[in-house]
């Protein structure tokens with residue numbers, strides 16, 4: 001514990017944002033780091049609690065308290081307070097392969113579980129994590145190639161955070177690792193879903209370069225089940241890890257859905273991310289919010305990213321509909337702490353000027369000349385039943401569907417392998433050993449657990465790597 005009275009002496013301070021009027025004119029990250037001495041005082045607020053819920057309990061429940069990768073938060077807070085940033089970085093990397101990523105995009109369940117959050121004043125864990133990672137990276141990210149090779153070959157399908165974490169762990173354990181990715185670059189949703197204003201892509205490029213130096217081979221444009229036979233991977237490798245994400249979007253099958261101008265979020269966001277990076281791709285007619293009235297349906301992270309992107313493209317207005325009722329602005333700590341509470345969350349994109357409306361169901365789209373012009377909506381109660389007399393209409397030239405993802409894409413790889421699925425349509429495998437219904441095939445990340453978070457994908461990638469290493473070698477020294 002850094003300073004015994006730190007939490008009494010120092011108030012919580014966190015990173016600020018560039019003003020809205022400035023940030024909506026560029027695509028760069030807009031979170032302003034704190035001066036280094038402020039991280040030291042913020043770290044001093046950590047009380048090193050007897051039960052540090054922030055570190056996570058190891059529970060598998062999605063709403064379990066604390067950090068899913070079990071970052072050793074009180075330890076690195078103490079190290080930062082004592083100026084030992086190098087050891088803090090070593091400690092942080094022992095549990096998290098990509099802390100500069102989680103330090104930017106994680107919703108920070110650790111902070112919800114912090115004891116000081118009982119008083120709404122949690123330690124700024126995420127910002128301290130980001131500062132430790134950024135500082136270590138500024139000094140040069142060194143590859144950690146294995147001391148010896150095992151002679152075993154592993155194929156990983158998908159280069160999102162789950163595939164990347166799994167690949168890095170397995171390469172460091174001495175296996176020959178090949179990552180197969182259908183897109184032109186690595187990163188999965190880190191690169192093509194999450195906009196640059198939340199996380200610039202050089203963070204992904206840097207890790208990919210580190211992994212290449214550690215021996216990982218990346219095969220791009222390799223769509224397993226389409227232009228690479230899944231069965232061939234199974235035949236050619238000692239183990240195969242499926243980390244292809246949960247890419248099947250939830251649709252809104254109401255009259256008028258076929259009108260032009262209604263798109264899934266993941267048809268819209270990757271186009272912009274490619275535009276920013278200059279990547280050429282055949283991704284169809286450009287979908288742009290410029291000069292349009294935009295409605296985003298879905299109140300989660302994906303919807304929020306559509307809002308921020310639409311504003312930066314020059315939308316005239318952005319309205320965000322959510323079918324669930326508006327959650328309370330403040331949680332009842334006695335009922336929720338240290339778990340992740342249901343409460344109203346306002347993202348930086350919402351703050352950029354979106355109109356938010358809750359408990360709204362869209363029942364129909366109508367248009368002119370084949371293009372969407374209006375949404376026909378009704379207000380619903382907490383059982384999602386239409387409230388009589390509450391119908392209304394809203395004009396829109398662009399509608400973005402961001403209502404989540406139902407499960408992985410079944411056509412192609414999963415069907416051709418004939419893998420068993422769980423009742424939700426995800427690849428069936430438990431977190432005990434990540435093994436699927438077919439010998440030597442493993443699954444991790446959103447492909448196994450369903451749509452989730454980056455930090456859970458990293459956890460699953462690491463744990464699947466440990467399971468694969470044990471399967472290949474009989475024992476493992478990789479951490480779980």
Ligand SMILES: Cc1cc2nc3c(=O)[nH]c(=O)nc-3n(C[C@H](O)[C@H](O)[C@H](O)COP(=O)(O)OP(=O)(O)OC[C@H]3O[C@@H](n4cnc5c(N)ncnc54)[C@H](O)[C@@H]3O)c2cc1C
Pocket residue numbers: 105106107157158159160161162163180181182183187188189190193194222223224225243244245246269301302305412413444445446447451452453454455457
């Ligand atoms: C728009 C958006 C914003 C988000 N924002 C956040 C956020 O701010 N914070 C957060 O924690 N989480 C966020 N999430 C969720 C998070 O991104 C995912 O939970 C996480 O990326 C899942 O990681 P993954 O590795 O399992 O899969 P993915 O990141 O989906 O990666 C899967 C990869 O597999 C590849 N692939 C799939 N099938 C094949 C195949 N057959 N052959 C070859 N390659 C294949 C895909 O091209 C992709 O690159 C967001 C999600 C979206 C959609």
Ligand code: SF4
Pocket residue numbers: 066067068069070071073096102103106107108109110111125126129455
């Ligand atoms: S990865 Fe997320 S939950 Fe874990 S310490 Fe970082 S911000 Fe907190």
